[in-house]
Amino acid sequence: MEQERIWTAALVVIGDEILSGRTQDKNIAQLASWLNVQGIRLAEVRVVPDREPAIVEAVNILRARNDYLFTTGGIGPTHDDITVDAIAAALGVAVEHHPEAMATLEAYYATRGGLTETRARMARVPAGAGLIPNRVSGAPGIRVGNIFIMAGVPHITAGMLDALTGTLEGGRPVxxxxxxxxxxxxxxxxxxxxxxxxxxxxxxxxxxxxxxxxxxxxxxxxxxxxxxxxxxxxxxxxxxxxxxxxxxxxxx
Amino acid sequence: MEQERIWTAALVVIGDEILSGRTQDKNIAQLASWLNVQGIRLAEVRVVPDREPAIVEAVNILRARNDYLFTTGGIGPTHDDITVDAIAAALGVAVEHHPEAMATLEAYYATRGGLTETRARMARVPAGAGLIPNRVSGAPGIRVGNIFIMAGVPHITAGMLDALTGTLEGGRPVxxxxxxxxxxxxxxxxxxxxxxxxxxxxxxxxxxxxxxxxxxxxxxxxxxxxxxxxxxxxxxxxxxxxxxxxxxxxxx
CATH class of the missing domain: 3.30.70.260 (ACT domain)
Known part of the structure; x- marks a missing residue:
C-alpha cells in the first residue's frame, strides 16, 4: 500500500502582547482550522517575543522541517514591528519596497492623509516576496518561499487566509x-x-x-x-x- | 549600576486538540499573567502534539535555557496522556507511583467506585518528583527539578497555579x-x-x-x-x- 503523503505547516506567533498575557491568542485555533480544510496539518507552534534572534531561530528551524511556515504579528508601521526584517535576516536576503504594495498603500492612504515614509514601511518585504491581499486595512500579507507572513489582528488574518484558500497543495483533510x-x-x-x-x-x-x-x-x-x-x-x-x-x- | 536579574519561564502546551483547532488554548494567557505577578517573564511557548519525541525535544531545550519550565496537558488516565512518560524520558529517569498521589487518589475515588489500575496511572511521576495540589479533580500536578507539569483543563491549572503562588523565586513584576x-x-x-x-x-x-x-x-x-x-x-x-x-x- 502506498504511504499517504502528509503535508505539514508550523506557526510562529510573534508578539510580546501574547507572552505578557495582555492578549489572548486567537490565531492558533483559526489557522489550525483553516489548514485542516486545506489538507495540511499544523505540526507545531512557537510563540516568540519581538526580538530578532528569537524570530530568526524559530523561523529557520520550522521552515526547514515543514512544507509551510506561517507567522502572525509584527507587520505594522511602528518600531515594534520587526517581522519583515527578522525574516529577511533568517533568509539572508535584503529588504525592499514592493512596488505593488506601494501602489496599494498609495491608493489606501489617498483619502487618509497620504502615504508617508512611516506608512511606506508596510510595503517593505524580504527580496523576492509576493503579496497576500488584505481586505481590511492597507498593509498586505507577504509570501516568500514557503513562508506566509500574516497580520496579528485575527480578523485581518482571517481575510488573508480567505485569499489563500485553495492555493496551497495539501493532502486529504482530517x-x-x-x-x-x-x-x-x-x-x-x-x-x-x-x-x-x-x-x-x-x-x-x-x-x-x-x-x-x-x-x-x-x-x-x-x-x-x-x-x-x-x-x-x-x-x-x-x-x-x-x-x-x-x-x-x-x-x- | 548592578544589572537586574531577570527570571524567565517557558511553556510547552501538549495536545493534538490545540493543533487541530478543536480547542482554543487559554493556558498561555493564564500562565503569562500569573508568572508576571511572580516577577517571572514568559520567554517562549511551544505547542506540540501528543508524541513523545516532540515533547522531549521541546522540554529539553526550554528547561535548559529558562529558570522554570511549565507544561500543560496530557496528565489524565487515558492512552493519549503521555506527558509523564515523555518528561521522564527527557530527564532520563524512571516513572514511579508517588505514594502521596496514590493516597490522594484512594481518598478521591473512595466514593467514586474505587482506585482502579487505570486511575492509578494518574499517580505516576518521574522519579524524584513532588506534587502540586489539585483542588478540582483527583490527579495532582507534578514538580520535578525546574519543571512544573500542569493539567490541560484551564480551571484545574488555575487551581494548581494558585497553590504555587509565592513559592517561586522571581524578580520585580513588569x-x-x-x-x-x-x-x-x-x-x-x-x-x-x-x-x-x-x-x-x-x-x-x-x-x-x-x-x-x-x-x-x-x-x-x-x-x-x-x-x-x-x-x-x-x-x-x-x-x-x-x-x-x-x-x-x-x-x-
Whole structure:
C-alpha cells in the first residue's frame, strides 16, 4: 500500500502582547482550522517575543522541517514591528519596497492623509516576496518561499487566509467525530485504548470536562479516512451504550 | 549600576486538540499573567502534539535555557496522556507511583467506585518528583527539578497555579500602562519610537484595532519600574493630546 503523503505547516506567533498575557491568542485555533480544510496539518507552534534572534531561530528551524511556515504579528508601521526584517535576516536576503504594495498603500492612504515614509514601511518585504491581499486595512500579507507572513489582528488574518484558500497543495483533510458522554475518563480508558487499536488509522483523543459538579468527557476520533471515523464512532458509541451510558454524537 | 536579574519561564502546551483547532488554548494567557505577578517573564511557548519525541525535544531545550519550565496537558488516565512518560524520558529517569498521589487518589475515588489500575496511572511521576495540589479533580500536578507539569483543563491549572503562588523565586513584576487613542498607528509611529528612546528602561508596544469602521490603537508601556512607566505614560499622553487627540489611560 502506498504511504499517504502528509503535508505539514508550523506557526510562529510573534508578539510580546501574547507572552505578557495582555492578549489572548486567537490565531492558533483559526489557522489550525483553516489548514485542516486545506489538507495540511499544523505540526507545531512557537510563540516568540519581538526580538530578532528569537524570530530568526524559530523561523529557520520550522521552515526547514515543514512544507509551510506561517507567522502572525509584527507587520505594522511602528518600531515594534520587526517581522519583515527578522525574516529577511533568517533568509539572508535584503529588504525592499514592493512596488505593488506601494501602489496599494498609495491608493489606501489617498483619502487618509497620504502615504508617508512611516506608512511606506508596510510595503517593505524580504527580496523576492509576493503579496497576500488584505481586505481590511492597507498593509498586505507577504509570501516568500514557503513562508506566509500574516497580520496579528485575527480578523485581518482571517481575510488573508480567505485569499489563500485553495492555493496551497495539501493532502486529504482530517475528519473528526466527537462522542460526548457523562462518564469519568478513567472508567473507559481501557475501552478507548482498545478502540484505537482495533481501528488502525484513527486516533482517539479524550478530553474531560467538569460541569454542575459532574464529570464527563468528549472522545474525538480523527482520521483522513471518513469511513474509518464513522465506523470507529459507531463501534465506540455502541460499546459506551452497552455499559448503560447515554452518549451524544457530533461532528464527522 | 548592578544589572537586574531577570527570571524567565517557558511553556510547552501538549495536545493534538490545540493543533487541530478543536480547542482554543487559554493556558498561555493564564500562565503569562500569573508568572508576571511572580516577577517571572514568559520567554517562549511551544505547542506540540501528543508524541513523545516532540515533547522531549521541546522540554529539553526550554528547561535548559529558562529558570522554570511549565507544561500543560496530557496528565489524565487515558492512552493519549503521555506527558509523564515523555518528561521522564527527557530527564532520563524512571516513572514511579508517588505514594502521596496514590493516597490522594484512594481518598478521591473512595466514593467514586474505587482506585482502579487505570486511575492509578494518574499517580505516576518521574522519579524524584513532588506534587502540586489539585483542588478540582483527583490527579495532582507534578514538580520535578525546574519543571512544573500542569493539567490541560484551564480551571484545574488555575487551581494548581494558585497553590504555587509565592513559592517561586522571581524578580520585580513588569508593570504596564495602556493608552488608548482613536489614531492610526502610522500617524504616531515616530512619536512612539522617540518616546521609547527618551525613556530608557521602558518598552512601548503598539496594538491597532478596528471598530465601527474607525481605526485606533492601544499603546502599552512596560517596565519593571513603575515610576518609569508612569512618567512615560504621562509624557506620551501629553504629546498625543497636544496633537488634538483624545486619549484614555488605563492600567499601571
Amino acid at each position: 475528519v473528526s467525530g466527537t462522542i460526548g458522554c457523562w462518564v469519568a475518563e478513567s472508567e473507559v480508558a481501557d475501552l478507548l485504548r482498545d478502540s484505537e487499536k482495533a481501528h488502525a488509522g484513527v486516533s482517539i483523543g479524550s478530553y474531560p470536562f467538569f460541569r454542575d459538579g459532574r464529570t464527563g468527557a468528549n472522545f474525538v476520533v480523527r482520521s483522513a479516512d471518513a469511513d474509518l471515523v464513522a465506523q470507529c464512532v459507531a463501534d465506540l458509541t455502541q460499546a459506551l451504550e452497552a455499559g448503560g451510558r447515554t452518549v451524544t454524537v457530533g461532528g464527522i | 508593570v504596564s500602562g495602556t493608552i488608548g487613542c482613536w489614531v492610526a498607528e502610522s500617524e504616531v509611529a515616530d512619536l512612539l519610537r522617540d518616546s521609547e528612546k527618551a525613556h530608557a528602561g521602558v518598552s512601548i508596544g503598539s496594538y491597532p484595532f478596528f471598530r465601527d469602521g474607525r481605526t485606533g490603537a492601544n499603546f502599552v508601556v512596560r517596565s519593571a519600574d513603575a515610576d518609569l512607566v508612569a512618567q512615560c505614560v504621562a509624557d506620551l499622553t501629553q504629546a498625543l493630546e497636544a496633537g488634538g487627540r483624545t486619549v484614555t489611560v488605563g492600567g499601571i
